[in-house]
Amino acid sequence: MKKLILFFLVLFVIYLIGVYTIPSYIEAQRNPVKTQAPYQVSPEAQQLYDRLDFISDLHCDALLWGRNLTKRGNQGHVDFPRMREANVALEMFTIVSKSPAGQNMQSNSADAFDNITPLTIAKGESPANWFSLINRTLSQSEALFDFVENEGEKAIFIRSKADLEKLIEARKTDKSVIGAMLGIEGGHALEGTLENLDKVYEAGVRMIGPTHFFDNEFGGSAHGQSGEGLTEFGKKVITRMNELGIFIDLAHSSPAIVDDILNQTTKPVMVSHTGVRAVLDSQRNLSDAQIQKIAANGGIIGIAFFDMAVGEPELPNIIASIKHVRDLVGVEYVALGSDYDGSVAVPFDITGLPLIVEGLMKAGFTEEEIRAVMGENMKRFLLKNLS
Numbered sequence: 001m002k003k004l005i006l007f008f009l010v011l012f013v014i015y016l017i018g019v020y021t022i023p024s025y026i027e028a029q030r031n032p033v034k035t036q037a038p039y040q041v042s043p044e045a046q047q048l049y050d051r052l053d054f055i056s057d058l059h060c061d062a063l064l065w066g067r068n069l070t071k072r073g074n075q076g077h078v079d080f081p082r083m084r085e086a087n088v089a090l091e092m093f094t095i096v097s098k099s100p101a102g103q104n105m106q107s108n109s110a111d112a113f114d115n116i117t118p119l120t121i122a123k124g125e126s127p128a129n130w131f132s133l134i135n136r137t138l139s140q141s142e143a144l145f146d147f148v149e150n151e152g153e154k155a156i157f158i159r160s161k162a163d164l165e166k167l168i169e170a171r172k173t174d175k176s177v178i179g180a181m182l183g184i185e186g187g188h189a190l191e192g193t194l195e196n197l198d199k200v201y202e203a204g205v206r207m208i209g210p211t212h213f214f215d216n217e218f219g220g221s222a223h224g225q226s227g228e229g230l231t232e233f234g235k236k237v238i239t240r241m242n243e244l245g246i247f248i249d250l251a252h253s254s255p256a257i258v259d260d261i262l263n264q265t266t267k268p269v270m271v272s273h274t275g276v277r278a279v280l281d282s283q284r285n286l287s288d289a290q291i292q293k294i295a296a297n298g299g300i301i302g303i304a305f306f307d308m309a310v311g312e313p314e315l316p317n318i319i320a321s322i323k324h325v326r327d328l329v330g331v332e333y334v335a336l337g338s339d340y341d342g343s344v345a346v347p348f349d350i351t352g353l354p355l356i357v358e359g360l361m362k363a364g365f366t367e368e369e370i371r372a373v374m375g376e377n378m379k380r381f382l383l384k385n386l387s
């Protein structure tokens with residue numbers, strides 16, 4: 001009996017050590033930066049950067065790794081202190097609930113082993129989350145809510161236009177006040193029910209990408225196997241998302257879904273983190289025809305920062321992708337959509353955003369255009385379309 005108790009005690013201690021070390025180890029492996037902070041830019045670029053009063057980013061997966069986002073991390077790409085250091089006003093934190101083993105840009109099976117299951121267990125999450133996508137999603141939602149709550153007046157969870165107006169007002173006198181929005185990457189998180197859509201709306205989710213790396217109840221992924229458009233369920237959810245005021249994120253959707261949604265939606269869409277085919281011809285990226293349709297819909301396109309979206313070396317290609325959208329449809333449709341902490345290697349963490357400003361200046365963007373790209377477009381889009 002004593003031996004048995006000792007055995008379980010040892011097992012428990014090993015588990016605790018695992019919870020403390022494994023997620024952090026995995027994160028360090030999955031989310032490197034190519035150049036470590038601090039970052040140097042020209043005095044002109046820094047001065048322009050410092051004049052920006054609303055910098056925002058459309059996509060960050062920092063919630064996945066179990067890091068306390070109210071503390072400055074020594075790995076990964078984003079947390080609240082680093083947002084403040086970079087004078088960032090608003091970040092869209094997105095929830096990843098399932099990720100296929102051997103994840104790739106070309107073709108992934110929905111039945112592949114799910115990499116998030118061992119991560120969820122290693123994070124020490126409740127057994128209720130171990131095999132439930134909706135519970136994992138609600139748990140990450142609560143985590144963001146708690147981080148924001150712990151900041152008191154210094155952080156605002158943005159669910160409505162009124163919340164955003166509060167953030168803008170607060171930042172007039174205190175730039176350390178930051179905003180956080182919540183999104184979902186992959187509609188499989190809803191486990192095929194409309195009730196779960198209402199639940200995530202209640203939890204603060206205001207953006208959902210129908211598919212992630214594999215086909216699901218909504219239809220085909222850009223990296224799935226079917227290439228299908230929206231299913232009947234997918235169409236119903238899109239209608240309900242329009243009614244509730246949850247933005248549709250077209251990132252990772254099959255071209256057929258992109259078309260179906262643009263035909264159906266009554267609201268402007270987002271593409272939270274993408275590249276463009278004119279710069280990198282990849283199946284995760286937008287064609288010129290898609291960019292034109294999204295602009296016609298009044299949508300907004302966030303350009304991602306990693307090589308699989310823009311090509312290497314990243315910075316010149318990030319700038320080229322932003323420039324391409326501007327030249328094709330106008331500067332008002334393009335924003336930042338880093339994909340920070342999204343299992344990607346990026347050239348710099350969020351404190352390196354002045355490098356984007358420097359790149360845009362070199363590419364001949366005016367100060368007004370740089371303001372638009374760095375956050376004003378996102379702010380205007382949200383003020384117009386959030387209820």
Ligand SMILES: [Zn+2]
Pocket residue numbers: 185251252273339342
């Ligand atoms: Zn993604």
